[in-house]
Amino acid sequence: MPASSAAQAWKLKQPYGWRTLLVLAALFVFSAISAERMQFDRMLSQIGDFALASVGLKQESQIGKGMGRVVQDMFPIAIAERRPVELIEPFDEAKLPLFSHIETVSVEQSSLNPETLQMDTVSLEKAYLVEPVGYLVYVLGKMVETIEIAAWASLVAILFSLPLAWLCAGNYSPHPLVYGAARSLVSFFRAIPELISALFLVLAFGFGPVAGILALTFHSIGFLAKFYAEDIEGAETAPQQALKAAGASNFTILRLAVLPQVLPSYTGLSFYILDRNIRMATVIGLVGAGGIGQELKGRFDMFQYDRVGTILLVIFLTVMALDLISARFRRDIV
Amino acid sequence: MTDRLPPAPASPALELTALTKSYRNGPTALDDISLKIEQGSFCVVLGSSGSGKSTLLKCITGLVTPCRGEIRVKGRPMTRRNLRTIGMVHQDFGLSERLTSAQNVMAGAAAITPLWRILLQAYPLPVQRKACQLLARVGLTEAHANRRVKALSGGQKQRVGIARALITDPSLILADEPVASLDPRTSAEIMQLLKDAARERGAAVLCSLHQIDLARAYADRIIGLQGGHIIFDGPPAQLDRAALSAIFKAEDSGPHLKFAVA
Numbered sequence: 001m002p003a004s005s006a007a008q009a010w011k012l013k014q015p016y017g018w019r020t021l022l023v024l025a026a027l028f029v030f031s032a033i034s035a036e037r038m039q040f041d042r043m044l045s046q047i048g049d050f051a052l053a054s055v056g057l058k059q060e061s062q063i064g065k066g067m068g069r070v071v072q073d074m075f076p077i078a079i080a081e082r083r084p085v086e087l088i089e090p091f092d093e094a095k096l097p098l099f100s101h102i103e104t105v106s107v108e109q110s111s112l113n114p115e116t117l118q119m120d121t122v123s124l125e126k127a128y129l130v131e132p133v134g135y136l137v138y139v140l141g142k143m144v145e146t147i148e149i150a151a152w153a154s155l156v157a158i159l160f161s162l163p164l165a166w167l168c169a170g171n172y173s174p175h176p177l178v179y180g181a182a183r184s185l186v187s188f189f190r191a192i193p194e195l196i197s198a199l200f201l202v203l204a205f206g207f208g209p210v211a212g213i214l215a216l217t218f219h220s221i222g223f224l225a226k227f228y229a230e231d232i233e234g235a236e237t238a239p240q241q242a243l244k245a246a247g248a249s250n251f252t253i254l255r256l257a258v259l260p261q262v263l264p265s266y267t268g269l270s271f272y273i274l275d276r277n278i279r280m281a282t283v284i285g286l287v288g289a290g291g292i293g294q295e296l297k298g299r300f301d302m303f304q305y306d307r308v309g310t311i312l313l314v315i316f317l318t319v320m321a322l323d324l325i326s327a328r329f330r331r332d333i334v
Numbered sequence: 335m336t337d338r339l340p341p342a343p344a345s346p347a348l349e350l351t352a353l354t355k356s357y358r359n360g361p362t363a364l365d366d367i368s369l370k371i372e373q374g375s376f377c378v379v380l381g382s383s384g385s386g387k388s389t390l391l392k393c394i395t396g397l398v399t400p401c402r403g404e405i406r407v408k409g410r411p412m413t414r415r416n417l418r419t420i421g422m423v424h425q426d427f428g429l430s431e432r433l434t435s436a437q438n439v440m441a442g443a444a445a446i447t448p449l450w451r452i453l454l455q456a457y458p459l460p461v462q463r464k465a466c467q468l469l470a471r472v473g474l475t476e477a478h479a480n481r482r483v484k485a486l487s488g489g490q491k492q493r494v495g496i497a498r499a500l501i502t503d504p505s506l507i508l509a510d511e512p513v514a515s516l517d518p519r520t521s522a523e524i525m526q527l528l529k530d531a532a533r534e535r536g537a538a539v540l541c542s543l544h545q546i547d548l549a550r551a552y553a554d555r556i557i558g559l560q561g562g563h564i565i566f567d568g569p570p571a572q573l574d575r576a577a578l579s580a581i582f583k584a585e586d587s588g589p590h591l592k593f594a595v596a
Contacts, residue, residue, distance in 0.1 A: 242428025242495075245395040246502075247417030247445035252452050256441045260432040 074309035081134025085127040100131040109130050135307065139295065139314050146291035147318075149212045150277035156213070157220030158270050164221065165228030172232060172250055182225075190222030198284040209290030216280060220273050227269050231262040278322055282315050345409030347506045347538035348394070351460035353403030355389055355562075363389040364400070365562040371538050373408075373505070376529055378549040379542040380566075381559035382582050387542035388425075390559070391510045393420055394540075408505055418445050421537075423528065425511040427491045431484040435474060435494045438483055439465040461501070468497035472527060496528055500535065507532050509518030509541035513548065521533035521545070525552045525561045546578065 030054035049061035085091055085102065093102070113120045131137075144269050166172055168186055173179035198215035205211045210328070248256070285293020292311060299307040337385075348371040356362040363386045379387045392398035394405055396414060407419055421442070429438045440447075440457045445578040451457060457465075469479045472493040483491060492512060499507055509528060513521035520595050529552050532539045543549050549556055550570045558566030558581035566577045 013356075060365055129532050238426040238428045240422065241397055242422065242498075243415070243441060243444060245392075245422045245424075245428075246442050246498075247414055247419075248441075249445075249449075251449060252441075252444045253383045255452050256433070256437075256444060256455075257430050260430045263432065 009121040052316035070305050070308075073303075073305035074312075076306065077309035077313060078304070078306040079133055079310065080137045081131045081138065082128050085129055088129060091129075096129070097131060097134075099132070100129055104130045105132050135310060136314075137293065139307075139310050142292040142295050142311075143314050143318050145209060146281045146285065146293070147278055147290075147322075149209050149272060149291050150216065150281040153213045153220055153281070154270065154274040154277050156217045157273065158225055160221050161224035162216075163230050164225040165232060165253060168225055169232035172254060186225045186229075188220050188222070189218045190226065191221075192218065194219045194280050194284050195287060199287045202288045206289040207290070207294070212281060212284050212289030212291055215284055215289060216277050219280075220277060224269060224273055228260030228262070228266060231265050232258055235261045268330060271326050275322065275326050279319060282319075335354050345406070347373045347375070347408060349404075349406040349409070349538060350394075351404040351406075351591065353390070353393060353400050353502070355386075355393055355398060355400045362562050364393065367403070367562075367564060369557065369564065371506070371540055373538055374533065374536050376532065376539045376552060376554045377541065377557060378553035378555070379540065379551045379557045379559055380544070380546065380581055381542070382544060385559045386562040387544075387559055388510055389562075391422070391508045391540065391542055394508060395420060408525055419505050420503035421502060421507045423492070423495050423499045423507065423512045424511040425514045427483075427488075427495050429483045429491055429494060429498075432482055434480050434482055435469060435486065435490075435497075436465050436479040438494055439468055439497045439501055442501040446502070464501060465497070469494070471500075471531060472497045488516050489524060492516065492524050493527065495525070496526075496531060500531060500537075503535065505537055507537050507539045507541075509539060511544065513543075513545070519536045521548060522551070528552075546573075549573075 011180050046061065046063055049058060052058040053061040053064050082103070096102070104125055104288070107124050107126045108121050109124050110119050110121050110278040112118075164182060164186065167182035170179060173182065193314070196217045197218055198211055201211035201214050205214070235258045239261070240253050243253045243257050281291050282293045282296075285291040286297045288294055288297075292315060296308060296311045296315075299305075299311065348369070350367055350369040353364055353369075354362070355364040367386075367390065379390060385498065389398055393400045393403075394407075395417065396410065396412070407416060410416060416433045430441070433441070437455060440461050442459070443461050444452055447457060447461070466476075466479060472491055474490065474497075478486065478490065483494060486494065495512070499509075507528070513524050514530060516524060525548055528539065541553075549585040550573065553570050554571055556566065556568065556570055557564055560581050560583065565580050566573065566579060
C-alpha cells in the first residue's frame with residue numbers, strides 16, 4: 001500500500017543528538033574551571049585529612065581542630081543562669097525568682113596595696129543568684145519572640161499580597177501601567193534578600209523585632225503576591241465568564257469565582273511562607289533584627305559556646321516540631 | 335430587583351439588528367444577523383460547531399463585543415446595567431466548584447448585591463429565600479443546596495446553573511449548549527426543566543443546540559445557523575431534510591452528518 005511505503009521513509013525526532021553532546025562537553029569544561037576557582041582541591045584535601053584523622057591514620061586535621069574546640073566547649077550545654085548579685089538591679093533577697101537560690105562563694109582577690117607596694121590577697125564573700133533552668137527559659141522566650149516575628153511578618157505579608165496580587169494579575173489589573181508598576185514593585189521586594197534589608201532596617205529602626213518583621217514582610221510580599229497573581233491568571237475561566245455574563249464587577253468575580261478556586265493553593269503558599277519566615281527569623285537576628293539570632297550572635301562573639309549549644313538545640317528542635325505541625329495542618333486543610 | 339424597570343409590553347423579548355462579528359484573523363462569525371424573539375417563546379439556535387451559535391449568545395451578554403449591530407432587550411438597548419434582565423445557562427455550567435449550590439445560585443444576583451455583602455458572602459435574606467425556592471423548583475433538596483458543587487453530578491450541576499439564571503427574574507434566558515456534556519436522558523430532563531421553568535415565569539428562551547432531536551422536541555421555533563448566516567427560521571414542523579442538510583453542511587463534518595440527518 002502506498003501509505004505504508006511512505007511511512008517507511010518517515011524520520012522520527014530523536015531525543016539526543018550531537019548538539020546535546022556539545023552542550024554537555026561545554027558544561028563540563030565550565031564546571032571544571034569554576035571548581036578550580038572555588039578551591040575544590042583544598043576542600044577535598046581537607047575533608048580527606050579529616051577522614052584520615054578520624055580513623056587514626058593521621059595526627060590531626062584542620063577541620064578537626066577547628067570544630068573540636070567548639071564542640072567540646074558546647075557540651076554540656078548551658079541550662080542554668082548564674083549571675084553575681086551585685087549586678088542585679090534591683091535585687092531583693094526576700095523575693096527570689098521561682099526555683100532559684102543564692103550561692104555564696106569566697107573569692108581570693110589580689111590587689112596592689114598603695115602603701116606597701118605589695119600584692120595583698122583579700123578573701124571576699126561573693127553572692128551569686130543561681131536559677132537552675134534560667135538560661136533555657138530565657139532562650140525559649142527568645143524562640144517565642146522569633147516565632148512572633150515570623151507570624152506577624154507572614155500575616156502582614158498575606159494581607160498586603162491579596163490586593164497586590166489583583167494588580168499583578170494580567171487578566172484583572174485595571175491598567176497596563178498599574179500592572180507594570182505592581183509587577184516591578186513585587187519583583188523588587190523579592191530581589192532583596194532579607195538579611196540585607198534587615199541590615200539597613202536595623203539602621204533605620206534600631207535593634208529589635210521591628211526591623212526583623214519589616215525585612216521578612218517585604219520579602220514575603222515579593223514572593224506571595226507573585227504566586228497569588230499567577231494562581232489568579234491560571235484559574236479556570238468558565239465560572240468567571242458566567243459571573244461576567246451576569247453583570248458582576250471584577251471584584252465580585254474575583255471573590256466568588258476566583259478566590260474559591262485558588263484558596264487551597266493560597267493556603268499552601270501561606271503556610272510555606274510562615275514556615276520559611278520562622279527559619280529566616282532565626283537568621284536575620286544575626287544582624288540585630290531581634291529574636292533568637294541576636295542572642296546567638298552575641299554569645300558566639302563572646303565565645304560562650306555552651307550557650308550557643310543551648311540556642312542551636314532549641315532552634316533545631318523548634319524548626320523540626322513546626323515542620324511536623326505544619327505538614328499535618330497542610331494535609332488537613334488542602 | 336426592586337429597581338426593575340417596568341416591561342414595555344409591545345416590544346419583543348430580544349431584538350437583534352444587523353449584528354456582525356468577525357474575529358481577528360478569522361472568518362466572519364456572525365454576518366448581519368437580524369432577529370426578533372417574541373416574549374415567552376422557546377427558540378433554539380441549531381447549528382454545527384463553528385456556526386456562530388456561541389458567538390451570538392456571547393454578543394448578547396457582552397462577553398464578546400460585536401463589530402456592528404444593535405441589541406435590544408424588551409425594547410431597551412443592551413447595556414451592562416440591564417444584564418440583570420438576562421439569565422444565562424452555560425455549556426460547562428460555569429459554577430464555582432468549591433462553593434455550595436446555594437452560594438452559586440445567589441452569586442447570580444451579585445450584580446445587585448452591595449460589595450461588602452459579596453466580600454462576606456452574606457446575601458440579603460430575600461435572596462437566600464429565593465435561592466432556596468429556585469433550588470427546590472429545579473428538583474434539588476436542602477442537602478444539595480448546602481453541598482459543594484464539586485460533589486454534584488453533571489445533571490445536578492446544570493440544575494444549579496438554571497436556578498442561578500432565574501434568580502434575577504430575567505425576561506430572557508440564554509442557554510449556550512446547556513446539555514452538551516450530559517447523557518441523553520439527563521439532557522431531556524434538563525431541557526424539559528428549562529422549558530417549564532421559563533414558561534412559568536413568562537421568560538423567553540434562546541437556546542443553542544447541536545442535537546436535532548432535542549431541538550425538534552422542545553423548540554417553538556428553530557433558527558438554523560450556518561457560517562454566521564440564518565438559513566432557516568420556522569417551527570420544528572418545517573424543519574425538513576433539505577433544511578437540515580443546509581444547516582449541517584460544513585465541509586469538515588462529512589459522513590456522520592448524513593447519518594444525523596437521516
